[in-house]
Amino acid sequence: MTRNGLDGTLRRRKRTEAVFKVLMIASTTLVIGSLLLILGAVVWKSLPALKLSMITRTPQGGFYLGKEGGILNAIAGSLYLGLGATALAFLLSLPLALYLNVYKQPGSRTALWTRFFLDVLWGVPSIVYGAFGFLVMLFFGLRASPLAGILTVALLEFPIMSRAVDEVMRLVPRDLRDASDSLGATRFETAARVVVRQCVPGILTAVLMAFGRGVGDAASVLFTAGFTDRVPTSLLDPAATLPLAIFYQLGSPLPEVQQRAYASAAVLTLIILLLSGAGRLIGRRYRRNVVK
Amino acid sequence: MNGETPISIRHLSVFYGANAALKDVSLDIPARKITAIIGPSGCGKSTLLRSMNRLLDTVEGVRVEGEVLVDGEDIYGPRVEVTRVRKKMGLLSQKPQVLPMSIYENVAYGPRLHGLRDRAELDRTVENHLKVAGLWEEVRDRLHEPASELSVGQQQRLCLARGLAVEPEIILGDEPTSALDPQSSQNVERRLMELKKDYTVVTVTHILRQARRIADHIAFLYLGELVEHGPAAEVFANPRDPRTRAYLTGEIS
Amino acid sequence: MKRLAKDALARRGMSALAALPGLLVLIIVLGLFLKSRAILAVQPLSRLVFGTSWHPLRGEFGLLPFISGTVWVTVTALALAVPISILTAIYLSEFAPRSVRESARPVVDVLAGLPSVVFGVWGVIVVVPFVGRVLAPLFGASSSGYSVLAAGIVLAIMIFPTVIHISLEVFASIPLSLREASLSLGATRWETARHVVLRKGSQGILAASVLGFSRAFGETMAVLMVAGNVPAVPKSLFDPGYPLPALIANNYGEMMSVPRYDSALMLAALVLLAVVLFFNVLARRILVRAERRSR
Numbered sequence: 001m002t003r004n005g006l007d008g009t010l011r012r013r014k015r016t017e018a019v020f021k022v023l024m025i026a027s028t029t030l031v032i033g034s035l036l037l038i039l040g041a042v043v044w045k046s047l048p049a050l051k052l053s054m055i056t057r058t059p060q061g062g063f064y065l066g067k068e069g070g071i072l073n074a075i076a077g078s079l080y081l082g083l084g085a086t087a088l089a090f091l092l093s094l095p096l097a098l099y100l101n102v103y104k105q106p107g108s109r110t111a112l113w114t115r116f117f118l119d120v121l122w123g124v125p126s127i128v129y130g131a132f133g134f135l136v137m138l139f140f141g142l143r144a145s146p147l148a149g150i151l152t153v154a155l156l157e158f159p160i161m162s163r164a165v166d167e168v169m170r171l172v173p174r175d176l177r178d179a180s181d182s183l184g185a186t187r188f189e190t191a192a193r194v195v196v197r198q199c200v201p202g203i204l205t206a207v208l209m210a211f212g213r214g215v216g217d218a219a220s221v222l223f224t225a226g227f228t229d230r231v232p233t234s235l236l237d238p239a240a241t242l243p244l245a246i247f248y249q250l251g252s253p254l255p256e257v258q259q260r261a262y263a264s265a266a267v268l269t270l271i272i273l274l275l276s277g278a279g280r281l282i283g284r285r286y287r288r289n290v291v292k
Numbered sequence: 293m294n295g296e297t298p299i300s301i302r303h304l305s306v307f308y309g310a311n312a313a314l315k316d317v318s319l320d321i322p323a324r325k326i327t328a329i330i331g332p333s334g335c336g337k338s339t340l341l342r343s344m345n346r347l348l349d350t351v352e353g354v355r356v357e358g359e360v361l362v363d364g365e366d367i368y369g370p371r372v373e374v375t376r377v378r379k380k381m382g383l384l385s386q387k388p389q390v391l392p393m394s395i396y397e398n399v400a401y402g403p404r405l406h407g408l409r410d411r412a413e414l415d416r417t418v419e420n421h422l423k424v425a426g427l428w429e430e431v432r433d434r435l436h437e438p439a440s441e442l443s444v445g446q447q448q449r450l451c452l453a454r455g456l457a458v459e460p461e462i463i464l465g466d467e468p469t470s471a472l473d474p475q476s477s478q479n480v481e482r483r484l485m486e487l488k489k490d491y492t493v494v495t496v497t498h499i500l501r502q503a504r505r506i507a508d509h510i511a512f513l514y515l516g517e518l519v520e521h522g523p524a525a526e527v528f529a530n531p532r533d534p535r536t537r538a539y540l541t542g543e544i545s
Numbered sequence: 546m547k548r549l550a551k552d553a554l555a556r557r558g559m560s561a562l563a564a565l566p567g568l569l570v571l572i573i574v575l576g577l578f579l580k581s582r583a584i585l586a587v588q589p590l591s592r593l594v595f596g597t598s599w600h601p602l603r604g605e606f607g608l609l610p611f612i613s614g615t616v617w618v619t620v621t622a623l624a625l626a627v628p629i630s631i632l633t634a635i636y637l638s639e640f641a642p643r644s645v646r647e648s649a650r651p652v653v654d655v656l657a658g659l660p661s662v663v664f665g666v667w668g669v670i671v672v673v674p675f676v677g678r679v680l681a682p683l684f685g686a687s688s689s690g691y692s693v694l695a696a697g698i699v700l701a702i703m704i705f706p707t708v709i710h711i712s713l714e715v716f717a718s719i720p721l722s723l724r725e726a727s728l729s730l731g732a733t734r735w736e737t738a739r740h741v742v743l744r745k746g747s748q749g750i751l752a753a754s755v756l757g758f759s760r761a762f763g764e765t766m767a768v769l770m771v772a773g774n775v776p777a778v779p780k781s782l783f784d785p786g787y788p789l790p791a792l793i794a795n796n797y798g799e800m801m802s803v804p805r806y807d808s809a810l811m812l813a814a815l816v817l818l819a820v821v822l823f824f825n826v827l828a829r830r831i832l833v834r835a836e837r838r839s840r
Binding site: 013014016017020021023024025026027028030031032034035037038041042045092095096098099100110111113114117118119120121122123124125126127128129130131132134135136155158159162209212213215216217218219222223243246247250261262265268269272273276280 | 558559560562563564565566567569570573576577580628629630632633635636637640641645649651652653654655656658659660661662663664665666667669670671702705709733734735736739759762763764765766770790793794797810811814817818821822825826829
């Protein structure tokens, strides 16, 4: 092989690398850029309608025709529903994760099957949960209400939270759990104290993440929570939620109302960003205190 | 171009962030001999080896000062083509890393990249190098099966064949037998002894007995400093530095 | 004595909890199936799944337009998302300096957390006009913008995080020494990425794509807002589509008033569930098998 031939091949290879480098950087820019574009466009379009009254007032007469009011009904409804659903999901997820990680060996049949079904639940689209929630509502004769909504969203959040908490607990080294055992405590106490204390930041992050998911989801509350212009006062009357408020306002032919939809979307995005930011901050701050 | 010192290291210092892994190392590697780099773990042996084919480039935050001359040219110079430098050296790692392809494709990987396309020539070069590595007879009937199905000892010999196929001048070994059973280790050691007729070999080892068996030349590294180096017989019989003596007698390890 | 009793009670309660996920799956499937029986009793499954005529008032419930709408949208989304995600993941894993990699991570995470309504809103603001006024004329088609392509673009961005995240994890699990082996032979970094990293990680990338597929298949709000929702089989990217989830979401109001409408919608939900679950389980198995082999 002459020296020239070697150079030719090398030049071709370097050129190929350069071409793909450009493609790769373009792709990465596209991904990062799309986030910036989304946030930017929503905020930009929502500016005319971003007034304090949007978040402090409920829809007044003619709100949907462009008159006074705000989306307090939806904000309150979403928070009310989200808190209830997250609490319910938490009450189920934490013991389940404890059971999987402390009571059972990692390879046990029960643990494997339970995790498998949790994975299955995790993959169920939220519209299916919504449809199922609707069926349950009919079956029990419930109306569209926060109760039905909370049950459905809790169903949505349960596998997400369980999986996240499970993954956090799996990281706790086995010997930390055995250490308590040797002191004669029963297995239940071992679980409750040592493992949970170790995992507090991870659990908090999981809860916040599930909360965000539940608040942002529309398909699950579409059938089950209903809609209303008032702040929710009871578990059994229809309640508004942010995602649906956005959806309904967007469907209006009036540009002022559409702008309000963008503003509502901005509010929802802000809430979600705050939640995930808090989750990440907690995770980072407390990770130092965790025994490795 | 100095044929007698294919690699000449001049005042090499390597920093990982603020830590100095190598301090002012100067060493000439003699041609067509086996040079063994010995020393306790964590003292920079691997770093020294990896500075010779610029594998240190893959580590983030690493700073290299000094010169490493290969065939008279500083490989850390401003306009050096890294792939050309690496082609001159074949690396044998501690844990055999077979590429996710067939046995044939593993050996053909290097030559193909560097431009060899003719199928007959590829076949010939694969066969030749598998023979040199002592693996041909065992794999001739299953060249197109995945390389991952070979035993560890066979995989290491495959890596040797693969490294030789790009026709390097120098073979670098990073504890090439540590992960192998005694039989395969012996096999690889024997190959290296045969290869030194045509190649310069630099190998890192923490097994003193191995160094005694195969090395012509010794370089002793301790805490990032090149404490002593010279012909193997001299260093083993009459170590000049007390630290070398301490290591050879097993006081420090 | 009290301790033992507490322990036994807790253990019994927790065993019941462990059965909960399996039980839930069973109840959901059963519930949807039972509700679908009403329409399955009157029309054979094949006519429902393959029928193209959707006229609930006439008792025609052909689901093909919606199934094909979902397929069109999902395949478009995957065709856009997978190459871009892989290129991005390779760049971040093999080429980017640490600062870029670290700052890209939160971007991907935030993208993953955005609710689908926000994507839908953005789709209406940006993507629909883009498709209708820029892309369609470019290809000589006329379109309102509410189309399969618009939904595909929005969905692609929604599944970027899924594919990127899993691909990054797969690449991180490949040992550095394998890359070193390729580099020492004189390969360029791109050649190493292509022949070694991508090849070794191919199973994981496949699993990530399958997961992305099922995520896109089940997505509701975003596609509802930009796909056009015309119940006909789409013939081109610029035609409107009507994915299954959108069908279910849109018609919840009317479904109680027309006979067997609700049953048909529950059947649609069941079909949707079946497809999504199938691909999810498939993806998990690929991932598990790939992980086992790399050990």
